Amino acid sequence: MRNYTVAVVGATGAVGQTMLKILEERNFPVGKLVPLASSRSAGQQVTFKNQSFTIQETRPEAFNGVDLALFSAGTDISRQLAPEAVKRGAVVVDNSNAFRMNPEVPLIVPEVNPEAIKDHKGLIANPNCSTIQMLVVLKPLHDRAKIKRVVVSTYQAVSGTGLEAIAELNEQCKQVLAGQQVQPSVYPYQIAFNVLPHIDVFDSTGYSLEEWKMTRETKKVMGADIAVTATTVRVPVYYSHSEAVNIETEYKLSPEEARRVLEAAPGVSVVDDPSKLQYPLPIMATGRDEVFVGRIREDFTIDHGLNLWIVADNVRKGAALNAVQVAELIVNKGLL
Amino acid sequence: MRNYTVAVVGATGAVGQTMLKILEERNFPVGKLVPLASSRSAGQQVTFKNQSFTIQETRPEAFNGVDLALFSAGTDISRQLAPEAVKRGAVVVDNSNAFRMNPEVPLIVPEVNPEAIKDHKGLIANPNCSTIQMLVVLKPLHDRAKIKRVVVSTYQAVSGTGLEAIAELNEQCKQVLAGQQVQPSVYPYQIAFNVLPHIDVFDSTGYSLEEWKMTRETKKVMGADIAVTATTVRVPVYYSHSEAVNIETEYKLSPEEARRVLEAAPGVSVVDDPSKLQYPLPIMATGRDEVFVGRIREDFTIDHGLNLWIVADNVRKGAALNAVQVAELIVNKGLL
Numbered sequence: 130m131r132n133y134t135v136a137v138v139g140a141t142g143a144v145g146q147t148m149l150k151i152l153e154e155r156n157f158p159v160g161k162l163v164p165l166a167s168s169r170s171a172g173q174q175v176t177f178k179n180q181s182f183t184i185q186e187t188r189p190e191a192f193n194g195v196d197l198a199l200f201s202a203g204t205d206i207s208r209q210l211a212p213e214a215v216k217r218g219a220v221v222v223d224n225s226n227a228f229r230m231n232p233e234v235p236l237i238v239p240e241v242n243p244e245a246i247k248d249h250k251g252l253i254a255n256p257n258c259s260t261i262q263m264l265v266v267l268k269p270l271h272d273r274a275k276i277k278r279v280v281v282s283t284y285q286a287v288s289g290t291g292l293e294a295i296a297e298l299n300e301q302c303k304q305v306l307a308g309q310q311v312q313p314s315v316y317p318y319q320i321a322f323n324v325l326p327h328i329d330v331f332d333s334t335g336y337s338l339e340e341w342k343m344t345r346e347t348k349k350v351m352g353a354d355i356a357v358t359a360t361t362v363r364v365p366v367y368y369s370h371s372e373a374v375n376i377e378t379e380y381k382l383s384p385e386e387a388r389r390v391l392e393a394a395p396g397v398s399v400v401d402d403p404s405k406l407q408y409p410l411p412i413m414a415t416g417r418d419e420v421f422v423g424r425i426r427e428d429f430t431i432d433h434g435l436n437l438w439i440v441a442d443n444v445r446k447g448a449a450l451n452a453v454q455v456a457e458l459i460v461n462k463g464l465l
Numbered sequence: 466m467r468n469y470t471v472a473v474v475g476a477t478g479a480v481g482q483t484m485l486k487i488l489e490e491r492n493f494p495v496g497k498l499v500p501l502a503s504s505r506s507a508g509q510q511v512t513f514k515n516q517s518f519t520i521q522e523t524r525p526e527a528f529n530g531v532d533l534a535l536f537s538a539g540t541d542i543s544r545q546l547a548p549e550a551v552k553r554g555a556v557v558v559d560n561s562n563a564f565r566m567n568p569e570v571p572l573i574v575p576e577v578n579p580e581a582i583k584d585h586k587g588l589i590a591n592p593n594c595s596t597i598q599m600l601v602v603l604k605p606l607h608d609r610a611k612i613k614r615v616v617v618s619t620y621q622a623v624s625g626t627g628l629e630a631i632a633e634l635n636e637q638c639k640q641v642l643a644g645q646q647v648q649p650s651v652y653p654y655q656i657a658f659n660v661l662p663h664i665d666v667f668d669s670t671g672y673s674l675e676e677w678k679m680t681r682e683t684k685k686v687m688g689a690d691i692a693v694t695a696t697t698v699r700v701p702v703y704y705s706h707s708e709a710v711n712i713e714t715e716y717k718l719s720p721e722e723a724r725r726v727l728e729a730a731p732g733v734s735v736v737d738d739p740s741k742l743q744y745p746l747p748i749m750a751t752g753r754d755e756v757f758v759g760r761i762r763e764d765f766t767i768d769h770g771l772n773l774w775i776v777a778d779n780v781r782k783g784a785a786l787n788a789v790q791v792a793e794l795i796v797n798k799g800l801l
Contacts, residue, residue: 278766278767279766280616280711280766282618282696282709284620284660284698284700298658299642302638302642303642306635306638306639306642317742318742318746318748319748322634322701322702322703322747322748323702323746323747323748324620324700324702324707324746324747325746326707326709326744326745326746326759326760326774327739327742327744330740331739331740334762334763335720335737335739335760335761335762335763336762337739356765356766356767357766358711358764358765358766358770358772360618360709360711360760360772360774362620362707362709364620364660364700364701365658365700365701365702366658366659366660366701367658371660371662371698373618373662373696373698373709375616375694375696375711384671401671403663403667403671403673404666404667406653406654406663408662408663409662410654410659410660410661410662411658411659411660412654412655412658412659423662424662424671424696425671426670426671426672427670427671428694429692429694430614430615430616430692430693430694431614431692434694436694436696438662438696
């Protein structure tokens with residue numbers, strides 16, 4: 130089997146580090162690793178398969194000879210440099226919001242719409258973390274009962290913002306416990322012992338971009354006119370996003386049938402016996418590849434409705450793992 | 466003006482302590498204070514208006530001569546002793562779940578259904594904390610546009626469980642920060658840096674009792690057939706519950722009109738300019754009497770829908786303040 134020259138852009142970040150770990154765990158055919166980051170991090174070392182690699186600055190020339198580039202260094206870097214990588218012959222899997230809604234760019238969750246990858250023109254986008262985990266669960270239910278509308282509220286971990294947010298949560302917890310004043314820096318307000326109904330920027334509708342991502346990306350990935358209204362909220366959790374998801378379906382779907390469908394679905398783990406304290410939790414999903422679903426129950430306020438509680442490691446399935454799975458799909462379909 | 470002999474049952478608890486504070490703050494006409502608690506706490510001192518009072522054990526005879534008894538010592542104590550207090554001539558305002566759905570017992574949020582108090586037979590119930598704050602906001606919107614359906618997800622503070630849960634969150638945070646193992650005791654799982662989709666007990670439908678409370682109490686307090694489906698979740702926050710609330714109305718209600726209606730509503734404070742970082746937060750609502758609402762925006766997935774973000778101090782408006790307001794209502798209407 131062929132080996133590939135793989136660049137990881139943002140190799141020092143929360144997602145980039147996990148990408149390296151997952152490429153190693155899944156034994157992705159990496160012939161040569163090219164870890165890239167900002168000029169600030171260039172010169173630092175990262176370890177991959179017990180070998181040390183020196184991080185280079187992310188510049189257009191860094192992509193010469195690269196077959197596959199996994200981008201997770203923010204929207205600006207992707208917008209600027211992903212086309213440069215493609216121009217030099219690399220296939221890019223981009224984890225940022227830069228190209229997701231571009232009609233030329235497939236937006237892929239491998240468990241949901243792997244077939245869409247065949248149309249790629251060098252660039253494939255990873256959906257937003259909160260969208261990915263929701264759709265891994267909703268796809269099999271949609272196939273069975275046709276989802277018409279989704280009302281979702283999220284409980285999102287600080288690692289979605291990056292390593293500096295993890296450090297801020299740590300620091301603020303210590304300060305609050307010591308009775309000291311908290312000075313927020315990454316978030317506009319204290320995140321320790323608080324929740325913030327604010328992820329990404331707001332527009333004139335009053336929605337945040339994070340909320341719009343869930344609405345827009347769902348339609349594109351599912352290839353269906355599913356209406357999503359979202360409230361996205363940051364909570365003082367390190368890893369794993371949780372979501373309270375209410376769905377209305379065209380056809381009747383009982384909780385029992387939903388459980389059966391989900392137990393057979395790829396990438397899904399059903400944890401659903403609340404009276405025995407079995408329900409998904411962020412601390413249990415962390416470090417795991419599956420999307421966990423539980424609290425599956427009938428919504429008695431509409432004819433065909435269900436409530437679900439969906440939890441997944443936002444850095445793994447919500448970002449790094451999904452990107453590597455997309456890369457595997459490209460390799461397996463001979464599209465690289 | 467007449468003064469009353471007032472018993473506070475559960476005077477050492479999170480809600481009981483706040484009841485004492487609020488009776489004092491609002492200068493409720495307390496002639497004699499009778500602080501009551503379990504035998505474990507009897508003999509301890511509490512301070513009220515700079516005077517020290519000795520806590521007595523909650524026994525039937527303790528209610529002899531009591532005019533008004535505020536109960537917040539759990540459902541079992543209320544079930545057992547509230548009727549004893551009533552039998553001895555006291556009017557009881559009960560904060561537990563014991564009598565809320567009893568058709569003989571008015572369930573009162575003073576801003577919502579003060580008129581229902583006139584039918585009291587000695588016992589008046591306080592709704593559940595998460596219900597109270599939601600209804601203070603929904604009532605004026607319902608009067609304007611008729612609410613048909615509510616989908617709510619909660620972010621509930623640990624103080625709702627009691628002082629021992631606050632201590633557990635503190636202790637677990639310290640342990641996690643020190644890299645130590647966490648041993649949950651109040652909650653079934655770690656609450657520090659985690660969220661638990663589990664408040665109160667589950668039944669065979671898969672819903673928790675806390676979720677059913679929101680569904681059932683809404684109908685009773687609002688006196689209207691409003692369908693509520695809820696997901697209630699504990700978050701690592703000390704004080705103040707937050708709620709992501711999606712409503713469907715019979716008539717069109719724009720976000721602008723909803724804001725105007727809410728700005729004029731009793732007990733409500735509108736904090737809603739997200740692009741200027743103005744939205745309700747638990748750390749800002751704590752210690753305040755108002756119910757805060759923001760993130761008011763149109764739900765584009767239905768003809769007449771709104772999303773709202775509602776935050777209030779669960780120990781104050783969600784419990785102690787509401788009980789004292791009910792007591793004031795009884796006094797003002799000459800019903801004591």
